[in-house]
Structures are given as C-alpha cells and as structure tokens.
Amino acid sequence: MKNLVLRSLSGIVYVAVIVGAILAGGWWFMAFVALFTILAMVEFYNLANAGNRGDNPTPVVVDVAGGLVLSLGLTAMALAGEAPWVTDFSASVIQGTLLLLYLLYLLVRPIVQLYTREPNPLVNLAYSYMAQMYIALPLGLLAYITTVPDGWSLLLVMFVMIWLNDTGAFIVGSLIGRHPMFPRISPKKSIEGLVGGFIFTIGSAFVIKYCFPQYFEATSIAALAAMGAVVSAFATWGDLVESLIKRTLGVKDSGRLIPGHGGILDRIDSLLLVAPATLLYLVAMNLF
Known part of the structure; x- marks a missing residue:
C-alpha cells in the first residue's frame, strides 16, 4: 500500500511538472527542457558506461554541456518569435552563437577522450554521440511543435x-x-x-x-x-x-x-x- 501511494504521488508530481511547464511556457518551459536533458543524459551515461569511465567525470560533464547547448539552443530558436525583446538581428546572433558552441563541443569531445584512461574509448564516444541524438535532440524539438x-x-x-x-x-x-x-x-x-x-x-x-x-x-x-x-x-x-x-x-x-x-x-x-x-x-x- 505504501509503495502504491508513493508511486501515485511521484506520478502526480511528474505530470504536474510537465503540464505546468507547458501552460507557463517561455522560461519555465526552457527550464523544464534543461532539467530533463540533464537528468536523462546523466542517467544514460551512468547506465551505458558503468565500469568504463572510472572516477573521471570530465567526459560526462562535457557531454551534458553539449546536450544542453543542443536542446536549449533548439528551444530558444523555436520560442524566439514569442519574446518581444528578440529582434531579427539578435535572433541571428543567438542562433549563430549556439551553432558555434555546439560545433565546439563536437570538436572538443574526441580530444577529451584522448586524455581519459578508459578501456573502451570508441564505445564511450559512440554512447556520447548517441545521447545527443537520442535524448538532447528530441527534447530540443519539443518547442518546435508550438510553432x-x-x-x-x-x-x-x-x-x-x-x-x-x-x-x-x-x-x-x-x-x-x-x-x-x-x-x-x-x-x-x-x-x-x-x-x-x-x-x-x-x-x-x-x-x-x-x-x-x-x-x-x-x-x-x-x-x-x-x-x-x-x-x-x-x-x-x-x-x-x-x-x-x-x-x-x-x-x-x-x-x-x-x-x-x-x-x-x-x-x-x-x-x-x-x-x-x-x-x-x-x-x-x-x-x-
């Protein structure tokens, strides 16, 4: 009975967070995307790379940062039209900056792998890039549905x-x-x-x-x-x-x-x- 109550309460909170973020929109929705991106990517890397990464958190930090740039970048670009302070010029600057930041991640990530002592470096790189497409990209595309x-x-x-x-x-x-x-x-x-x-x-x-x-x-x-x-x-x-x-x-x-x-x-x-x-x-x- 206790487990059923706990399961029900956690389910209600989960639904409330999502519905609240959608109804509030704007910054609240971006916060929701950021939270779920971080939680899901950290969980995925812990799950997929258990025993491979040792005690070095650097690759996970870099990957989550890259995922945030991707998901929040897509969200920001999709919602830019709703923000009155965003002009055509500033929107272009924001989009260009986010693109450069993500290209920087794609450039830096394999270099980081050179300096980490892991038994399966190629497998870890594959997991890293998979999470970008499997988690960060879909979460970033949510905002485009609102367009x-x-x-x-x-x-x-x-x-x-x-x-x-x-x-x-x-x-x-x-x-x-x-x-x-x-x-x-x-x-x-x-x-x-x-x-x-x-x-x-x-x-x-x-x-x-x-x-x-x-x-x-x-x-x-x-x-x-x-x-x-x-x-x-x-x-x-x-x-x-x-x-x-x-x-x-x-x-x-x-x-x-x-x-x-x-x-x-x-x-x-x-x-x-x-x-x-x-x-x-x-x-x-x-x-x-």
Missing part, C-alpha cells in the same frame, strides 16, 4: 496521448493479453495491449476535440485522430527501443530517480521518438 497552429495545445495533447497509450496498453494487456508482441525485447508486451493503447489514444482525440474545440480551431478531428495514431505507434517503438537498450546492458530499470517508476528514461522513453515523429507529422499536415 504550428494550435501548437501549445497540440504539445499538451501529445503528452496526454502518450500517457493514455501507456494506460490503455497496460489495462488491456493485463486483462486479455495473450499474444506476445516483441518477446525478444519485451516479453510482457502483448498485441492486445498494443491495440488497447491505440484505441485509447485515438479515442482521446475525439473526446478532446469535442470538449475543448476552442483550443483546436485550426486542427480538424481527422488531423487530431491521425496525430493519435502517430503518437501511439512511435510511443510503442520508443518504449521498445529503451527496452532494447536496457536488455543489452543487463538492467531492469534505467535508474531510481522517480519512486515506483524507475528512472527518468523509463518515463520519457516514448517521448524521445514521439516528439520528432509528431513534429514531422504536424509540419507535413500544415504543408499539404
């Missing part, structure tokens, strides 16, 4: 759909799950759970559009339902990708940061694929 019509509303709905997909998959899979979906990587996931998550997510699109039409004036019910399909598919793949990483490294949870839920990567695994996939879908929808 499309109904952007902030769609960003919030994307998170809601991710959570409902997980909920639907868990409920249906627990009740009637019989056929394994991907036994090699995640034996407990079932095809029935996959369908349940898909139905929950698509269904949420109709409920949300019906209950809150004023927040989705530029988004049709068909477009919202299609977005639900994209979210459901990539949320499932995102979960499986993280399961593949953990199974390869021989661990059950990515960490213990969130009581009852595991690590931060266990919570945002779906998001890391859903964010870029949703952005691509929304951009394509508005182009065509």
